[in-house]
Amino acid sequence: MKQLELVYQDEHLAVINKPSGLLVHRSRIASGAREFAMQMLRNQLGRHVYPVHRLDRPTSGLLIFALSSDIARTLTEQLTAREVRKTYHAVVRGYVAESGTIDYALKEELDKLADADADTDKEKQPAVTHYKCLKQVELPYKVSKKHDTTRYSLVQLQPETGRKHQLRRHMAHIRHPIVGDTNHGDGRHNNFFREHFNCHRLLLAATGLSFKHPVSGESINLEIPLPDEFHQPFLK
Template identity: 75%
Template structure:
């Protein structure tokens, strides 16, 4: 059984948690084996109904906002839909990323065979924009791929302008700098290297910052959480 959720912020209208990697936001048909969900855990922890207003992928950790009423949920969902919520992520990627840049690369919606069985499979690609900034680089003396005798990684800050499904994972893969631990869009050799050498068994992507206007008071709420320890192991190893 998981320990209690880490509640970063709470008032009469909102609760914000630091969701652990591996925890689903709510029940899903595509993960029928799961028995614990952030929504139910937070409800039981604070003793009232909660309403998710956005999502984080199961393997992604970090800041997750819940409304404490349906009215506030509607207002916050509108803020997300109109890009009034600023989000910041951190990730560890393969290779040396440029110092900074922008990925402006439309994405076709990824459909799940079960959950999206009735969805339009011919829908056009949607606009998707991600800004990135490289924070740290490391070169390690390990031959992970056949081409190189050493291996390189970057710690990167990611700021999405849009919120497409798996946007950050797909954009980093598009740049040929996939996020470590990504089993769908990543590089299995580097994922295995991190498991074996750094005991890292998760996707190295975390939602570390969020800023929005409070739906009732209008006050600017700015929240951050520390980078998980797993993200720093490679950069402390040289």
């Protein structure tokens, strides 16, 4: 049986490093999937688990599960009150500014199957993301017709809000789409990474979590290293 990487665990909660490509739980939009983080962790721990938040299927990284419904409720309240600090890393197309804030409201993205009964006329919701450029590289490959070389940036992202696909949509909005994003990205760069780096995933990872322990009140600060694929373009 496959084992999930446990980053933190006590009698009240568990935090895993979810692999890219793994669904958090069963979904009608991926009826062919056979593995789910929630079920795998339940089997691994031998007890019920309660997902507190979600990560998109192609996004890897830190994911919190409560070990009781009461703890899940408390942690959900922290999330709603924006008391949980999340940090992500991504590889994006182009040279990003040294730092900045994207304040761009987003209309909810609805799935035809999973959101068939949802209101399609909802107003745009406020969405704010802070970003910081960590590394830049220019590679001697012609990926687009306009340029003989191609540029990429490694960025740190900290969302203030938690809208669906917020980071992917915000980076696409400022014309620096995340590599590997098949919905909001640039297919030419996605293909280049598949062919040149054998990279077949979305280069977005949840790498940091800070929150207050729901029972002790202690500050929990978790960090995980970047997956190897994020370093490949910058190894010159």
